[in-house]
Amino acid sequence: MAHTSDLIATDIEQYLKAHENKSLLRFITCGSVDDGKSTLIGRLLYESKMLFEDQLAAVEADSKKFGTQGDEIDFALLVDGLAAEREQGITIDVAYRFFSTDKRKFIVADTPGHEQYTRNMVTGASTADVAILMVDSRRGILTQTRRHSYLVKLLGIRHVLVAINKMDLVDYSEKTFNDIVDAYRDFAARIGLESPTFIPLSAFKGDNITDPSAAMPWYHGTTLMGYLETVEIDDERMQRAPFRLPVQWVNRPNLDFRGFAGTIAGGVIRPGDRIRVQPSGRESTVARIVTRGGDLEQAVSGQSITLTLNDEIDISRGDVISTVGAPAETADQFEITLVWMHDEPLLPGRPYLLKIGTKTVTATITDIKYQVNVNTLEHVAAKTLELNAIGVCNLSLDRQIAFDPYQDNRDTGGFILIDRLSNNTVGAGLLHFALRRAHNIHLQHMDVDKIARASIKHQQGCVLWFTGLSGAGKSAIANLVEQKLHGLGHHTYLLDGDNVRHGLNKDLGFTDADRVENIRRVGEVARLMVDAGLIVLTAFISPFRAERSMARSLVEEGEFVEVFVDTPLEVAEQRDVKGLYKKARRGELKNFTGIDSPYEAPEEPEIRLDTTRLSLEAAADAVITTLRLRGVISD
Template sequence: MDTDAFHQVRPAETKDQLRFLTCGSVDDGKSTLIGRLLHDSKMIYEDQLQALARDSIKHGTTGEDIDFALLVDGLEAEREQGITIDVAYRFFTTPRRSFMVADTPGHEQYTRNMATGASNAQLAIILVDARKGVLVQTKRHSFICSLLGIRHVVLAVNKIDLIDYRKEVFDRIIDDYVAFSSALGFTSIAPIPISARYGDNITEHSGKTEWYRGPCLLDYLESIDIQSETASPPFRFPVQWVNRPNLDFRGYAGTVASGNIGVGDEIVVATSGRNSRIGRIVTHDGDLPIARAGDAVTIVLADEIDVGRGDILARPTERPEVSDQFAAHVIWMNQEAIVPGRSYAFRVGTQTVSSGSITAVKYKIDVNTREHLAATTLGLNEIGFCNIATALPVSFDAYGVNRRTGSFIIIDRYTNLTVGAGMIAFALRRATNIAWQPLSIGKQERSTLKHQKPCIIWFTGLSGAGKSTIANVVDQKLFAASHHTMLLDGDNLRHGLNRDLGFTEADRVENIRRVGEVAKLMVDAGLIVICSFISPYKAEREMVRNLVGDGEFIEVFVDTPIDECARRDPKGLYLKARSGKLKNFTGVDAPYEAPTAPEIHLETARLQPEQLADEVVDTLAKRGFLSLK
């Protein structure tokens, strides 16, 4: 690592683009710095400057001076609070280089927004308030920048005017930061004393810091050489869309993520291993002989092979990893903590896998000390190292090799919110030697023999709602009609299969996951499987639904008011829970997420168990699950 700014400066030969972000603790002056850069680079029009002057009177925090932070703090909430909340992207250009800058928030609660801004940046300007020095959030943002592959840092010691431009304070901050960041793997750290408010050392050297001999900030940004240090990664083309305007044309549209490819070159579809050659490289302006990183093109292959959205095209000699299990660093971005075993959707490159899970949190990372701490879950803004499994194999590279094909996001399947982001470290090879064994007799043959259609009848509801009672009556009625059934009850399975599980959220998730897998095997055997479980979380009930075919999961909501459940209290559990003697009890100190659209809704207040069981059997018959011999 080189902390001398001059060592990284070179004359700019061609006008390229530098993507950078500003980050650091709250109120360190990130938005003001970008506003000052735009102003001093003559990128603000006269009418914008006049509007900025008016806004500074209303929202500004700099007295009679123009508040340059308002150029990028566009949200009304940001202006009222004087902070950055969202990521603001700005473009500006100079005669030597063009720039795309991301202004990221400093508050810890918006760490996920900062990580978003850092994901595509090549350089980070980490601001430090000269009066406060290196803070916890400074360290957090530095660690995230390192984790996300940023190797060049400008340590901008801002508000140098408020400490009377004292060199000894500047030197002490540099020493503190270098001591902390020495293990983060930065290639260069360029410390620059600045005053974003007054423009010291932003675009011109300041006479007030004669002791500083390095470049001003803009000179450094214009001159730093990033491209020549980066080894060219292998060719990767994630397919975004299959372009089929007519029967005579089939192309695969996308953007070249890395490397280059030419007409006639061999390629392979990473997941399937099918080979072909590049027939054409099509663009709006005509065909190209070669496509390079960043080019948006449509590739036409010489052969008709199966390629779909999410597939990665690569050279046969430089294939990415393909696996359904991998280890990764994860930044968690949701208020609700990670629950190992819970089903999430994963988007890796352009491929979305609708079902996957964090199988284990190996450890979480203390951002101040980089210490690995024992953990079983991750909370909001925490960073950890996790094992992940996806329902289908995905193609990827290690993040350290290729940022574009080594990153992914985690999506809540029900809210469609992004709840996490990750950087893949390596494939877990435990599953690579495991293949599906073909069976001679399948579900169809077994169910035909039994004269019924197999399914899962899933009873859910609060403890004491009557699930087991109704499920048992349904089982008796089906058995009496010569149907082949199996009743799985929550209490019974906790005596055997799930005896090692408690009642924490993670254990409840694993409990239902195991039950779902068992129920699926029984459906494959042609059985009607009756399951009676509190199953308090929608996510896990939906996970079981997705294990079987369409229409083979019948959710039955046994709807009983909690006061009635507590009145019945057949096991005395509500009394214990309400007195504090029983923890994590559903409906008291643990949540129950009621079904919103169950196939069958049983309101126990109006009918007896026998009548409610008849409703279930009648529904099964109407849906064709019960066939006469």
């Protein structure tokens, strides 16, 4: 006869095995503030029996502490873990919770309702299969309801459940429910949101959560839990999509094994299938599908695998493996939709890092075509994007990537933008399509290169990038350096900030966005001059580190020499040769660097010139000496 402990162990093993084989649904709750999102999730945790006795006791005590009447439990307290949230009765952060039923496992993200936390909602929605959009039956469709609906559509969530909550506070009125349904369907049609499901419920009382509500006999649809247990999961749909494997790691434990590891982002793969690696376009066939549990005869979307191939081809992290019959596209310029998620505005022309799948590249927003007013759906002209703004833009990358349109594959069509200096995530975006110019424009090979052009000048092409405050002495020193180089027989060109604004950049003002574009254009011109074998000198305030970094990235290692003309603000203001500081102090000159616009001093310049102790002549000689030491010029 089996021991009781053996039976218990067997039961546990069977339970864990059954739990392991359940499908996993990811969903979000969203909507306006105080629509009952956290209460709904707390109710789901309670009804699915996912609470320990001590958790239940704690929330019962907190319910009394924070003002719930009688013996009723405030289920929102199970989710709102931050002290600030409990005190205000709102959700600030994205709270993730896990629960399961006999049919399915669930991960739910409770997202904030305040407009200023829209970026948190985007984070929670990025991996969701279903969006539960909460509507307070007393207030109906609100601005944030429309905003979150638009984002849900934008982020490609195919299943939307409109939970019309707090029906107990409107006497379970069928008319109230129908009026909200009609109003929402009208808005949904305008944004292209297809076939939303509507459920009247009370998260606080439990109506239509797991069992049909006796208080609403006029409603004959599914319960909330019934919907969640039966709705199609995105992974199931993606198994029918073209095969995609973003390579996360090249697995080379020894000389006898070389595999390419990653998580399948779509489709099915089998040994013998012909594959293509993008963006290189190289082809091979699958030899093995390797997993920790042994080789597979087939792998599907969502599985983590290692592929070995029958040919030795060059594959790196960030490449995408596709089947030959339906390969991913490749391009370096796109139309995109971008949700800006940072307090500092987006500046077109500024370089950012773009992470798509397992690949990271340098990216620039070249043009904002329009911003979307999510309340009216109007397209509004914009030069920048502020926090939580949504814009349709053109995007340029420094190299080609493999991709799919976001509507076809969220993993290979969605990306984030990262600030190059702070490493903060500043935006989330969706690729629409490659711009035609990305396919029609190709680099033309030139037989005479920059080395050949520079050699006949007996020099090396480079950029001397003079930066500093207005009045620091940039133009004066740069002009003197050019005179000395010319006297030594070298070929140079000086790009001065004021002179360039009379021609190439005469259409630009002095806003942060225009300053970024000003430096971007100058950087591109300087790059061409270096390619011509010239020593090019630039004298610009260039106040932002990010733009100076961008200009540096345009040329090769060793071809960029940053010269920081280091002059304290008070000294520069005393000089005030052009009278600009006086105008700025009087408020006649806006966005003036050092007064009402910041200057970000270089952290590690190649040359630092302290003009409080160096004469112009000595400063110029210091630059010439550095050029000799770097081999740019010879004696």
